[in-house]
Amino acid sequence: GESVGLHLPTLSVQEGDNSIINCAYSNSASDYFIWYKQESGKGPQFIIDIRSNMDKRQGQRVTVLLNKTVKHLSLQIAATQPGDSAVYFCAAGGFTGGGNKLTFGTGTQLKVEL
């Protein structure tokens, strides 16, 4: 079945630096991908999504890159701030026989050092 994995369980960056969080997926038929942020004690929050017919999408201080050739996507956070400390998940979605389903990765803990 579909699997989604993140490359590093923990990432530490200095405040002000750029962060790059990576994710790999297995199902080449995935239609879209979403990045979520989960702060301690809270539910996941939507950050940004990208459709499979795109290779880059930008939001406020975030950029998602999609490389379908190697089934890899990344989340780049510019000028990382202490408030960015959280667990980041990628999810792959698609309309299969079972409906519109999301498969989540295990998450990368981003730690911002002052």
Next chain:
Amino acid sequence: DVKVTQSSRYLVKRTGEKVFLECVQDMDHENMFWYRQDPGLGLRLIYFSYDVKMKEKGDIPEGYSVSREKKERFSLILESASTNQTSMYLCASRSGGRRELFFGEGSRLTVL
């Protein structure tokens, strides 16, 4: 803003007890979901519902059931709780045809 509310943030139950986890969303979303979240395993889908009185099994439905009698409410039921059901449970909702899931704050269940 969309609000997904889970009735209990923390619960402690004993093995064999029946457990109800309630979830309510206020945006008239058609789709609702229950996930469990465990370290190293990510979010795993237990059950989902596309409409009132409709339910579909997710990836790990064993030991769980659900109820959706009203559009805004989706309940997860553990008929006889076991220690391996100790976990964080997350409810989510989504408008039909949209991609973004909106999550509740989670219910942390401990089964002793």
